Every structure is written in C-alpha cells, then in structure tokens.
Amino acid sequence: MNGVAVGHKIQCKSEYTTLKNVLVVKPSFMRITEIINETQKHYENNNINIPLALQQHEAFVEVLEANGANVSELQAVSSLPEQVFTRDIGFTIHDELFVATMNEQVRKSEVNTVKAFLQENEISYQEGFPGSIEGGDVVVDGSTIWVGNSGRTSQVAIQELQKRLPAYTVEPLSLRQDILHLDCVFNIISEEVALVYPPAFTKDDLRKLEARFQLIHVTEEEQFYMGPNVLSIGDGKIVSLSQNKRLNRILSAHGFRVLSVDFSEIIKSGGSFRCCTLTLERS
Incomplete structure (x- = not known):
C-alpha cells in the first residue's frame, strides 16, 4: 500500500470509471459488539474470525492494486469495531470530499x-452536516446524486447536501x-x-430508477x-x-468481467466491497 500525494486530486463523477485512489482500514479489531443491523443479528453468536477477515481483506x-488502484490505509483503532467500512465515514462527489456525520454512537x-x-x-474537505449522513447512502451518477433516506441518513442532511451542491x-x-444503506440495495x-433489490424501495422511487x-x-x-x-x-x-454465483453469471452475461473474492467473514457485519472503500479518485 502506498501513500497519497500531498494535496492529492479528489475526483469521483461516477461509480464505475477507473478506480485510482482509495482509502481502506484493515479489520484488525472487527467484531459485532452492539447489534446495529439485520446481518449482525444473524451472525451475533459466531461473531468475526479476525485472522480470516484480515486474510480476505x-x-x-x-x-x-493488481488493477492499478493506489490503496492507502487508515490506522485501525481497537475501540472502533466497524472501522473496516471506510465508505461510510466520507464520500467524494466530483471534486469535493465530505466527511460524514455518523448516526450510531x-x-x-x-x-x-x-x-x-x-x-x-x-x-x-467539508463537514458539519445537521442530522446524520453516511457515505453508504451516497451514490454518484454524473450530475445526479442519489441519496438514501435511511436510518443512517436524515432528510435534513440530504437538504443540506443539496444546498452545498447547487x-x-x-x-x-x-x-x-x-x-x-442505499449501497446495500442499489x-x-x-x-x-x-x-437493485426492488423490495427496498417505494413504488415511485423504483419507477425513477427504472426510467x-x-x-x-x-x-x-x-x-x-x-x-x-x-x-x-x-x-x-x-x-x-x-x-x-447466480448474480455473477448474470453480470458476466451482460459483458462485465467479474473478479470473484471471498469476503464471507467481512459481510457478517453488514457490508461488502463498496462499504470497505472510500473512493478518493476515479479517472
């Protein structure tokens, strides 16, 4: 893992162009302490095998890195069991980086x-949102920014984001x-x-996505x-x-190249690959 250049360029106009710079945290202290989502509830009794989680991460x-991304690592802190999910603590929209206002203590x-x-x-970077807003709820689509109104991201914070991005x-x-979060279903x-996972959305919102x-x-x-x-x-x-496997076959049939990775230990806490990456720059 390399460092980021000082005064580094921040850029993210989409979710799918070439990933150039990204922030991660090793799951060194990952564990399910207090149940804060449905997936954790399911895995509460067998918890996280940290050596296996580290190996998978x-x-x-x-x-x-093999595909050209520069990966920088934040320091893992023993009192922060969810820290592996760096996506939530910040989000990059075009040339602005926002630090999140987290909802859970x-x-x-x-x-x-x-x-x-x-x-x-x-x-x-910008910070200081009223209410709460987390990066897992923010999906960039050119000049449209889709934001999940969830238990983690409040209406007042979404309105503030619109104010800051006229x-x-x-x-x-x-x-x-x-x-x-939105990125768990879209x-x-x-x-x-x-x-998309259609049952997560209202009929009106699903129609917006279908359009x-x-x-x-x-x-x-x-x-x-x-x-x-x-x-x-x-x-x-x-x-x-x-x-x-079924989803990966469908992705391949649509012409995508699927890079399969076993992340079974990390997903026990309710997040996967997008959750574990805070994008700083895409080409």
Missing part, C-alpha cells in the same frame, strides 16, 4: 482518523426500515446498468449476502462476492 486489496469517532489523514495529506440534482430515495455499474437504468434485480438471498455491494473498478471489471 488483504486478498481484496491485492485485487485492487459506536461509529461516531471513526471520522477522527479520516480527518487526521486528510489534514496530513493536505486534502481539503449545480447538481440531489435525488432522495426512501429506504425500507430494515435496510442499512449500485450503478455502468452508464446504463445498475443493480434511468437497465436494472439487474438481485434476490432476497443475494441482498442478504450483500449482492448489490459490488465494487466497479473500471473497464467493466467488478469485484463481487464469490458466493453470489
């Missing part, structure tokens, strides 16, 4: 590590109560194609195993969970 990082201090990193690398259309999507994988994208539907089981939470890394390449 390392294999994922190797795939990113167990995660609030995570923003301190990312702010220290950004300051050290002279990367400017040149863009911030499009809220109401999520079913048990859904953690992910844009090319200019025309997106993955904009060719949608690949994921099943309930695939959603439980974080099927939509793939990571597009450019040139049609998608990092996807090896266990989601």
